[in-house]
Amino acid sequence: MHNETTTDRIPVAILGATGAVGQRLVSLLFNHPWFEPMALCASERSAGKPYGQATRWILADPMPEAAAAMTVRSSAPFAEPKIVFSALEADIAFEIEEDWARNGHLVVSNARSHRMREDVPLVIPELNADHLALVRRQPYPNGGAIVTNPNCSTIGLVLALAPLERAFGLKAVNVVTMQAASGAGYPGVPFMDLIDNVVPFIPGEEEKLETEPLKILGSLTSDGTRVEKATFGVSAACHRVAVSDGHMEAVSVSFEKPADKAAIMRAWIDFEADTEGLNLPSAPAKPVLYSDAPDRPQPRFDRNAGHGMSATIGRLRPCSILGWKFELLSHNTVRGAAGGTILLAELCVAKGLVNGAVAPARSVVKEIQSIIEPQLEMA
Amino acid sequence: MHNETTTDRIPVAILGATGAVGQRLVSLLFNHPWFEPMALCASERSAGKPYGQATRWILADPMPEAAAAMTVRSSAPFAEPKIVFSALEADIAFEIEEDWARNGHLVVSNARSHRMREDVPLVIPELNADHLALVRRQPYPNGGAIVTNPNCSTIGLVLALAPLERAFGLKAVNVVTMQAASGAGYPGVPFMDLIDNVVPFIPGEEEKLETEPLKILGSLTSDGTRVEKATFGVSAACHRVAVSDGHMEAVSVSFEKPADKAAIMRAWIDFEADTEGLNLPSAPAKPVLYSDAPDRPQPRFDRNAGHGMSATIGRLRPCSILGWKFELLSHNTVRGAAGGTILLAELCVAKGLVNGAVAPARSVVKEIQSIIEPQLEMA
């Protein structure tokens, strides 16, 4: 445990703190070397109660004692938090997040509500950190801004695609997902729907997978005011399978330029993340890993790779239709939700988007790994 | 129970009778209106024991008493059976099946060993019954012949593709499977490999899915001696999921001719099976069904459609890469193995391939349904 005094850390609030993603944020942020949670916000029904009472805790690691004792607040903005993490449901996120931004806060959101707005960056820190420039176009005063984390199944896919896009240019991407139940939150999918079964439909999911990658892999115009979307085609078919955590995706791709297996592997292995050199505590050593085993990646064995922050790729092989195909896995509630959102907030700090907050020196970076790891045991 | 005397029915033998597919054959054939099992054959280890002792029975319906009392024989040919059902493992099937054919028997095989031979028909009875003509090229004397049933994941796929091939011409097919554990036989997949997991690899499966459809949907030359393989491309990615029975497949297709949703639906609904009018007892009313529900088909709810002999299709929708995509389900151990093999044997009888055997009249046809149905409860 670190010994920094509280005042060294950046005060943050968590919206939707009692939900599934909110709990994961609580769990990670109460042990975070940079951030100091000072408010846990939830619906009016929970407001006023101690967090420990208001929450049906569903993680394996115990609720942080400091969190349990905090009184839950409503979601209305107040002055202190410099960063507001949003794990709100999409239906209410739109307005509440704007409220905070209008009050001068940086909102880092896992909700889909603002993702596709032209002036809102949709960011995977390793891939398109430059898109953060879009916040300058946002209408909020006093440094208020909204930045967004992509959908859980999008993040894994785009982590694998970005090196290929840079190296060979993408023409078409076909992706068939086999997604974990935790992606639906809690209580989420009924046991009776998924035992001995596959459900070939997740509302809204195929649409997100077919649009978000084009924005993330789009190019910031030279004046930094707009993202020119990428133009390759994406076709997605989404399935829910009997898995707790870890989204599998069967991906096939066609390229603009010729590619062979060695070159593709090299693209993944040599990929230089935008986050390199920034010493962000939640950044994995490698955003994508490649497994040589004939039958990997697999959710139960690979989801925790890179402390749950790395996507694992395997089985790269020719595809007689599109050219190449491979299998992909990433942890949907760590990289795909809470962990990804925190990494994005770290990036915002490093890029100077948080009023008066400075990224800590390198010395604390390593510490985060011993914090994240135990939490993954049951992730 | 029917009252035909034994002599009315066609004597048959079952090879590999103690295995998973063999047991399903035993279960179905001991109640079959046309066939009379007279020999259960297995390895030397089992030969000489009563079938009831030699077999670890894994079906929910009880072992037929007549089967339990039979003494298991070795797999060496003997005169009486007119049809020999083979549920042998591929590594030993090649020679044993030839042995029987050389001795003048019709071998109806579920093994892959002879499937791709130029002179061996690979048949889905509703789709390419005419390919049976190939047996005339086979070198076996006295009416001996080998006919083969496709791989379990191939059958569902081709049932869905055949109407589209006829109506619009196929250019390319991309298929991603989510296959049930029973496809690996028994004991098959260890529980520890599949709980909370997906395994993105099934040895040899992608190769079968990429080649068998081209033979099945190929054209018999006018002299009936050769099948001109179809030439569309097929790319397959195969996964094992935590499901007992029922293979899901996410399929996308491109056509030679323009097609709209209504036309595609009509192609499936209006499809005329080669088996129509033949009154084969195991033929389902419709080889493919279409579900309008937004989240179907699903293994647990749709695998028993058509007594396990119909494939169910759902979610037909445009694909931005290939044109159209849909979801598909079929029962891998009924339609995909034992049931499909029996239907193929029935077709052979109807087509006169079995020396001295004649297809029974219509009156017994309905009876089979009350026999198959209870077996599906736990299929």
Place this chain on the structure above:
Amino acid sequence: MHNETTTDRIPVAILGATGAVGQRLVSLLFNHPWFEPMALCASERSAGKPYGQATRWILADPMPEAAAAMTVRSSAPFAEPKIVFSALEADIAFEIEEDWARNGHLVVSNARSHRMREDVPLVIPELNADHLALVRRQPYPNGGAIVTNPNCSTIGLVLALAPLERAFGLKAVNVVTMQAASGAGYPGVPFMDLIDNVVPFIPGEEEKLETEPLKILGSLTSDGTRVEKATFGVSAACHRVAVSDGHMEAVSVSFEKPADKAAIMRAWIDFEADTEGLNLPSAPAKPVLYSDAPDRPQPRFDRNAGHGMSATIGRLRPCSILGWKFELLSHNTVRGAAGGTILLAELCVAKGLVNGAVAPARSVVKEIQSIIEPQLEMA
């Protein structure tokens, strides 16, 4: 399908018709030889809509077309139904069921609300049909009455215990359950709670298991006005396991009189059900079956025994603490809920509790089996 005209059948209503047990009732009653569903009742939110729209149908067999077209009614009593099946939640069942009884209807309830009332029979038709006499003590006019079906885990247990109580006298019963998810209704248990897990607690379940058996196995006083509860001790520990349907129970028992294995087996096998000779369409041939296999019963293989209406017992063996122990399985949504409730209603008809309704002759009895069976495929 039978050809009786509608007027031959007894008009019935279903309360809570859109829920999990309600749907199973709809499915069974729209094909029942004695009963004619004329009203499907649900909450005000659903009332006024067609049943097909108001209901998220979760059974594998399709919704009966006649049901789909019916307009859902509120739960307020109206004249026509002679029998009212209640699948209401316990919190609202108490008052609504009384309302119907006060209006002269026979309420056959699956809810726990009235089960332990002194003047309400808690009945397993094969075991304590005589307890129906209690209804004469009920305060309802015009033949109104409430009869109740026990809890799903109670029914299997008491089916196994009753023959032992009669033969040897019970002193103590220890039962540890492993219960299926469907017992919690729909949506019921979240997938995330039960994958790779066991939950050692089901609210209120141990209390029901420790009290209901004593009432069911109690003796009706000679004047028929009271049930003297049985006095043996019951201790229960209840667990939810990753199973769809079928409650397993590990039971150990001590007896008043000496017993050996043969005598215990004989008690089960020779048990004479109170329903014998009554030709109730839903009564199984044998309420309890015994499996000789060393590893049975098992939910996936035995839950559908006797069309889901028989409990299966296995592994009877000495217990060094209580004397004897065995394993037990019964289908919790068929025998334990909808099927058991319908059997109880049939018993009420046969016993003359339904004004002006007469039990049909034997000829229709067999018919029900072909109706129940297909529904069990996915039960």
Place this chain on the structure above:
Amino acid sequence: MHNETTTDRIPVAILGATGAVGQRLVSLLFNHPWFEPMALCASERSAGKPYGQATRWILADPMPEAAAAMTVRSSAPFAEPKIVFSALEADIAFEIEEDWARNGHLVVSNARSHRMREDVPLVIPELNADHLALVRRQPYPNGGAIVTNPNCSTIGLVLALAPLERAFGLKAVNVVTMQAASGAGYPGVPFMDLIDNVVPFIPGEEEKLETEPLKILGSLTSDGTRVEKATFGVSAACHRVAVSDGHMEAVSVSFEKPADKAAIMRAWIDFEADTEGLNLPSAPAKPVLYSDAPDRPQPRFDRNAGHGMSATIGRLRPCSILGWKFELLSHNTVRGAAGGTILLAELCVAKGLVNGAVAPARSVVKEIQSIIEPQLEMA
């Protein structure tokens, strides 16, 4: 990673190193602060191959590189190893383990073969360390000895019972288990046997649970040559459930002396382990933990408690038959197999049973926790 030179550590061999328990031993011992694996032994079929080739590795943490490169040896004894860990199958363990003992080695065995021998200690280090004295009765020369680790379901049970036996005296114990699939090794239980199912039988398991606790909780005679077995009754019913790791047990107990809830809780909490003060690296802070939550322990959430070495108890409540009942969970492959065996070897070192080996000083003890923990992520 520690910096001790190799010569500081005690040379050990692993028998059955390619199996499921053997792999876990390899994984833990190649990072152990006291032990230095110098030989990995397996069947003749594997001998001569590099361990990395001979082994189908099934753990989530990668195979230690030093292990992968080692050449597998046969199981025949050779001089160097001071301790031999045996993960052999029971059928071959008897003779091979004796061979090593006769050659002067200390065999620490997870196999059941020698467990019930009068001169072989069956030890849970926290509970009956004094039983190690029995080895002096063994006939092996040069310090050769065999000590044994109990069955996986026994260990959890006895960890919970021992404090109760000391405080109140046990009269009777009824235990119903719900055991994880990993207890059957690999490949172990077929997926088709356990999906949507419970199997109420594990060969030999009930016998072990009914006998081993009496030996472990027995008293060493004052001359240290014999263990007087405990005499309370144990009745066990064992089930396999659809869980990967973690055995649940529903336990009821009767005592010699009166006990109330507070006293029972105190017995568990205040329990003084025999290992206290010995600084054994694998010893958990508390061998038993108590959870106050109404629905715990649960395998998915509690199996890793105390790095997989603590049993978790919950739901202590009165039992109308035996007096008290509770729920119990322990990790069957860590505490119940490899971890327990290693802890036992550590105890033997501390007690001076290993020729010329001395227990390291306290400073290295803490180190082990950072080693064990990452391995539990997928345990």
